[in-house]
Amino acid sequence: MKKTHSNIKLSLAALTIALMLPLFMQGQDSNFGNWLIYIGNKKLNQKWNIHNEVQYRNYDAIGDLEQLLLRTGLGYTFNEGKNNVLLGYGYILSENYMGNTDAKISVNEHRIFQQFTSKQNIGSVKLNHRYRFEQRFVEDDFKMRFRYFLALNIPFCVKDDQKSKFYFSAYNEIFLNTQSSIFDRNRVYGGLGYNVCKGVRLELGYMNQFFETTSRDQLNIITFVTF
Numbered sequence: 001m002k003k004t005h006s007n008i009k010l011s012l013a014a015l016t017i018a019l020m021l022p023l024f025m026q027g028q029d030s031n032f033g034n035w036l037i038y039i040g041n042k043k044l045n046q047k048w049n050i051h052n053e054v055q056y057r058n059y060d061a062i063g064d065l066e067q068l069l070l071r072t073g074l075g076y077t078f079n080e081g082k083n084n085v086l087l088g089y090g091y092i093l094s095e096n097y098m099g100n101t102d103a104k105i106s107v108n109e110h111r112i113f114q115q116f117t118s119k120q121n122i123g124s125v126k127l128n129h130r131y132r133f134e135q136r137f138v139e140d141d142f143k144m145r146f147r148y149f150l151a152l153n154i155p156f157c158v159k160d161d162q163k164s165k166f167y168f169s170a171y172n173e174i175f176l177n178t179q180s181s182i183f184d185r186n187r188v189y190g191g192l193g194y195n196v197c198k199g200v201r202l203e204l205g206y207m208n209q210f211f212e213t214t215s216r217d218q219l220n221i222i223t224f225v226t227f
Contacts, residue, residue, distance in 0.1 A: 033066060034058045035207070037222040049075045051086060057218075059097075068093045073113070084117045110137040124163070126153040128171075145184060149173040153193070165195045169203055185211050191220065199226040 035057045042050040055069040056062075073088025090111040095104045115132040130149035136142070151171035156164040169191050175184035191205015203222040208215060 031216055032060065033216060033218045034061055035218045035220045036062070037220060039222065039224050041224075041226045043226070047077055049077065049084070051075055051088060065095045067095070071111075073115075082119050086115050086117075088113050088115070107139060109139075111135065124155055124157075127151070128153070144178040146176045146178070147173060167193045167195070169193045169205065181212075183212060185209055189220065191222075200224070 035055060037056075038054045040052040042052065044050065051071070051073040053069070053071040055067070055071075056065075057067040057069070058064050059066045069090060069092045071088060071090040073086045075084050075086035077084045090109075090113065092109040092111060094107040094109065096107055097103070098105055111134055113132055113134040115130060117131075118129045120127040120129075128149075128151040130147075130151075132147040132149070134145045134147070136145060149171060150173075151169070153167055153169050155167040158164050169189075171187075171189050173187045175186070176182055177184050187207055187209045189205055189207040191203045193201055193203040195201045201224045203220070203224070205220045205222070207218045207220050209218065210216075
């Protein structure tokens with residue numbers, strides 16, 4: 001049984017890397033950026049939680065702001081902790097370059113969203129599904145968007161099935177608009193995580209975000225805190 005679980009984890013990791021390699025190799029119309037992310041979860045009791053999130057996104061290194069994203073929400077957990085529904089709000093400040101110039105324009109967005117998450121375990125491999133529906137107020141424009149997120153978390157084993165504090169993390173998320181141009185973007189991510197202590201973990205990973213004709217690459221540094 002131990003060997004079977006190990007083979008499952010290795011197969012999933014190999015499959016994920018194989019699926020992501022073509023995207024990693026895309027070099028045309030791609031720029032490398034840096035995202036600093038904090039994701040927090042405050043448990044009010046066994047059922048209710050408050051989600052809080054800060055993302056500082058840069059076009060390249062720190063200092064060339066692309067987006068500042070602030071997100072919060074109230075969630076309710078059920079089905080023995082496997083499922084969660086959440087109603088949230090987000091504020092997004094985007095600093096968009098104007099054409100091929102060095103000039104930027106600031107765009108403000110207010111966002112209301114509803115989401116449902118579901119957790120699964122296959123041996124020691126953790127799967128997470130997230131379905132999110134967004135109502136976006138971008139300056140004077142109103143848009144709606146659907147997002148589906150599938151993530152996996154594979155802990156490293158030292159020996160005799162003892163888990164290391166390190167783990168492999170990967171996800172894919174697709175964004176679909178409700179209007180004429182249905183496909184909005186897709187994100188593929190792979191990274192290495194470390195469990196610092198109970199309720200705190202860090203991740204360092206690579207993400208490719210591609211649109212219809214262009215793509216962008218990010219180095220993501222993520223802090224997760226549950227308290």
